[in-house]
Amino acid sequence: MxxxxxxxxxxxxTSAKADQWSPPVGPPTPRRLCFCQGLFVCLFxxxxVCLFxxPLWPPALPSSDQLWDPLAPVVLLGWMGLHILxxxxxxxxxxxxxxxxxxxxxxxxxxxxxxxxxxxxxxMLFLGLGAPLGRLFELLPPLAVCAIGASFLFSIYLYIxxxxxxxxxxxxxxxxxxxxxDFFIGRELNPRIGSFDLKYFCxxxxxxxxxxxxxxxxxxxxxxxxxxxxxxxxxxxxxxxxYVADALWNEEAVLTTMDxxxxxxxFMLVFGDLAWVPFTYGLQAAxxxxxxxxxxxLGAAVIIVLNGIGYYIFRKSNSQKNQFRRDPTHPSVSKLExxxxxxxxxxxxxxxxxxxxxxxxxxxxLMALAWSLPCGFSHLLPYFYVVYFxxxxxxxxxxxxxxxxxxxxxxxxxxxxxxxxxxxxxxY
Numbered sequence: 001m002x003x004x005x006x007x008x009x010x011x012x013x014t015s016a017k018a019d020q021w022s023p024p025v026g027p028p029t030p031r032r033l034c035f036c037q038g039l040f041v042c043l044f045x046x047x048x049v050c051l052f053x054x055p056l057w058p059p060a061l062p063s064s065d066q067l068w069d070p071l072a073p074v075v076l077l078g079w080m081g082l083h084i085l086x087x088x089x090x091x092x093x094x095x096x097x098x099x100x101x102x103x104x105x106x107x108x109x110x111x112x113x114x115x116x117x118x119x120x121x122x123x124m125l126f127l128g129l130g131a132p133l134g135r136l137f138e139l140l141p142p143l144a145v146c147a148i149g150a151s152f153l154f155s156i157y158l159y160i161x162x163x164x165x166x167x168x169x170x171x172x173x174x175x176x177x178x179x180x181x182d183f184f185i186g187r188e189l190n191p192r193i194g195s196f197d198l199k200y201f202c203x204x205x206x207x208x209x210x211x212x213x214x215x216x217x218x219x220x221x222x223x224x225x226x227x228x229x230x231x232x233x234x235x236x237x238x239x240x241x242x243y244v245a246d247a248l249w250n251e252e253a254v255l256t257t258m259d260x261x262x263x264x265x266x267f268m269l270v271f272g273d274l275a276w277v278p279f280t281y282g283l284q285a286a287x288x289x290x291x292x293x294x295x296x297x298l299g300a301a302v303i304i305v306l307n308g309i310g311y312y313i314f315r316k317s318n319s320q321k322n323q324f325r326r327d328p329t330h331p332s333v334s335k336l337e338x339x340x341x342x343x344x345x346x347x348x349x350x351x352x353x354x355x356x357x358x359x360x361x362x363x364x365x366l367m368a369l370a371w372s373l374p375c376g377f378s379h380l381l382p383y384f385y386v387v388y389f390x391x392x393x394x395x396x397x398x399x400x401x402x403x404x405x406x407x408x409x410x411x412x413x414x415x416x417x418x419x420x421x422x423x424x425x426x427x428y
Contacts, residue, residue, distance in 0.1 A: 066141050066142075067141050067142060067145050068142050068145065069138075069139060069142040071139065071142075072139055072142035072143045072145070072146045073146050075139065075143065076143060076146045076147060076150065079206060079210060080206055082119070082122075083115060083119075083201070083205050083206045083209070084196070084201070086111070086114070086115040086118060086119070086205075087109065087111075087115070087196065087201055087205070088109075088196075089109075089111050089114055089115070089118075091111050091114050092109060092110045092111035092113075092114055093110050094107050094108065094109055094110065095107070095108050095110050095252050095255060096108075097190075097255050097260065098255065098256065098261055100168070100189075100190075101168045102168040106190060106192075106197065107195070108197060108200055108252075108255060110251050110252050112204050112205055112247075112248040112251040113245070113248040113249050113251065115205055115209065115248070116209050116212075116244065116245060116248050119209050119213070120212075123213055123216065127220070132220075133216060133217045133220040134217060134218075134220040134221035134222075134223070134224045135217070136213075136214055136217030136218070136220075136221070137217060137218060137221040137286070137289055140214070140279065140286065143279070144275065144279045147274050147275040147278070147279065148271070148275050150274060151267065151270045151271040151274050151275050152267070154270050154274075155183060155266055155267035155270045155271070156183075158186065158187075158188065158191055158198070158265055158266060158270070159182065159183045159186075159187060159266065161188070161191065162186075162187035162188040162191070162264075163187075165187070165188045165191070169188055169189060169190065170187055170188055170189060170264070171185070171186060171187060171188065171189040171262065171263060171264030171265075172262075173185060173262070173263070173264065174186045174187045174188075174189075174263075174264030174266060175187050175264075182264075182266070183266055183267055184266055184267045184268050185263070185264050185266050185268055186263065186264025186265040186266025186267070186268065186269060187264050187266065188264055188265060189262075189263075189264055189265070190260075190265070191265050198265060199259070199260065199265040199269065200254075200260065202265075202269070202270065202273040202274060203254055203259060203260065203269075203273060204247055204248060204251060204254060206273075206274065207273045207274050207275075207277040207278045208244050208247060208248070208277060208278075209244065209248075210278040211240065211244060211277055211278040211281055211282050212240065212241050212244050214278055214279075214282050214285070214286075215236065215237045215240055215241070215282050215285045216237065218233065218237075218282070218285035218286055218288065218289050219233050219234070219237055219285065221289050222288065222289055222292070225289070226292065230288065230292055230293065230294070230295075231294075231295045231300055231374075232288055232292075232293045232294075232295050232374035232375065233285060233288045233374075235295075235300060235303060235304070235374045236282075236284045236285050236288065236371060236374055236375075237285065239307050239367065239370060239371050240281070240282065240285075240371060242311065243311075243367065246311075246315065250318070250322075253318070253322050256322075256325065280384065280385065280388075281385055283381060283382060283384060283385065284371055284372055284374065284375050284382045284385075287375050287379070287381065287382045288374070288375060291375070291376075291378065291379065293374060293375060293376045295374060300374075303370050303373050303374060304370075306366060306369065306370040306373070307366070307367055307370035307371075309363075309366055310362075310363045310364070310365070310366025310367035310368075310369075310370060311363065311367055312363070313352070313359055313360075313362055313363030313366065314360055314363025314364055314366075314367065315363070316352060317352035317353070317359035317360045317363065318360050320336075320348075320351050320352050320353070321348070321352075321353065321360070324336070324348060328346070336348055336350045336351045337349050337350035337354070338350075339411050339414055339415055339418070340411065341407075341408045341409075341411040341412075342408070342409060342410075342411065347408065347411060347412075347415050349415060349418045349419060353419070354418070354419055355419075355421075355425060356419065356421045356422060356423055356424070356425055357397070357415075357416075357419050357421070357422050357423070358393070358397055358400075358422060358423050361393045361396075361397065361423045362423050362424065362425075364389065364393070365386065365389065365390060365393065365423070368385055368386040368389050368390075369386050371385065371386070372385065372386050393423065394423070394428075397422050397423060401422075
């Protein structure tokens with residue numbers, strides 16, 4: 001959220017360097033495998049959510065009644081409609097994006113945190129009026145099914161409309177001529193309806209804020225079942241709310257991420273934003289409804305400290321990077337040591353970026369572990385997020401390494417000698 005959640009699809013952040021990556025020159029191979037992976041994660045969302053509806057272990061396959069509820073599309077459409085209205089809320093500032101190939105710069109409303117606050121207020125109001133928010137637990141499978149269906153339909157619309165877009169508006173890596181790959185990656189870079197930017201809207205708003213609301217629904221379901229929320233449930237809700245609030249408070253930073261700057265808007269990002277994030281990142285809360293855990297005061301304190309350390313590293317390193325990008329002469333970064341490159345940009349080799357090459361990834365992973373620990377060790381599924389995210393970030397880091405070496409050459413080799421560890425100090 002926050003550059004991490006861009007990510008979704010968590011979607012990792014751009015590198016800690018002062019420059020942005022060059023767009024990819026062509027699609028990775030095999031192309032059809034990418035599309036099949038998209039279908040696989042669709043199935044995973046359905047199965048993961050359904051695992052928690054049945055109290056038995058292992059659960060039976062979900063029935064059609066569990067996968068469909070006519071209320072689900074109403075809730076989904078209402079939620080999307082609310083956030084479309086909040087997108088046009090005349091509060092907050094308007095920021096310019098990076099310069100596009102035609103020399104123009106798009107404008108973006110920075111009011112995502114306001115949308116979070118208003119959404120939270122409305123949810124509290126509905127709770128005060130007696131709305132059964134715990135019903136979200138039973139609605140998770142049909143909501144996931146609807147979100148997946150909406151992702152496909154929306155992606156088809158984006159693919160079709162891209163053929164009317166001018167050539168300079170297409171993503172360099174998404175216009176290959178292979179229909180499956182282009183549909184998955186996305187052909188158009190910044191699809192808009194008037195001033196409404198479809199990719200920017202989906203990146204941090206309905207899915208990320210929806211994740212928080214689903215977590216609260218799991219908490220309320222636990223209150224219905226047991227009379228009060230457990231300490232484990234409270235920790236998971238608070239940790240993930242902090243993460244989402246931080247992402248939206250720093251919403252402007254998403255304008256320099258790979259998702260916005262380089263990637264087309266296709267099924268990969270649509271599915272990540274609308275289905276993957278809200279229905280898999282919060283698996284811990286759903287797990288705790290069916291498998292309640294008791295935490296000691298000492299255990300809770302250790303988990304809180306771990307999350308706090310992760311958040312501190314994550315926020316401080318990202319803030320240092322973003323400040324250096326905006327103004328290298330700012331007093332907070334002007335005294336940091338750098339290495340000059342042939343591109344005219346400079347690489348940070350001190351501060352947080354002298355500790356490891358990706359300190360933001362390190363902070364992210366520590367927080368991910370803290371989100372899972374309240375669930376205990378009886379099942380692997382609550383740890384899916386931290387395992388998945390570790391693999392994702394290691395893969396992303398390896399890709400970053402190749403791109404940096406091609407881009408910076410000898411300067412990158414010098415940087416690697418100065419900062420030998422990639423993510424984990426003295427380990428990797």
